[in-house]
Amino acid sequence: MLSNKDEILVMPGVYDALTAKIAEQVGFKAIFQTGYGTSASMLAMPDFGFLSMAETLETARRITRAVSIPLIVDVDTGYGNPLT
Incomplete structure (x- = not known):
C-alpha cells in the first residue's frame, strides 16, 4: 500500500492514456x-x-484502463452547485 511508505510520493501530472502509460x-x-x-x-x-464532468470522467476512464497504478483526478469544483 502506498500510504505505508516512509518516503514522499511524487505523482506526475498526466492528461491522457499515453502520458499515464509513459509515467507508469x-x-x-x-x-x-x-x-x-x-x-x-x-x-x-x-x-x-x-x-x-462527462469529458473529465471519460478521460479518467481511459487513463485507468491504460495503467495499473493509482490515479487522482482534478475535478475542479466538483461540477455541483451550492445545493448539491
Whole structure:
C-alpha cells in the first residue's frame, strides 16, 4: 500500500492514456490527472470550467484502463452547485 511508505510520493501530472502509460513505464507509483493538461489537450483552452464532468470522467476512464497504478483526478469544483 502506498500510504505505508516512509518516503514522499511524487505523482506526475498526466492528461491522457499515453502520458499515464509513459509515467507508469518510467516507474512512478501513482499519477495525477491535471485539469489544465486535460483541458489544454482536449480543447486547447485553459482550465476555467470549459470541460464537462462527462469529458473529465471519460478521460479518467481511459487513463485507468491504460495503467495499473493509482490515479487522482482534478475535478475542479466538483461540477455541483451550492445545493448539491
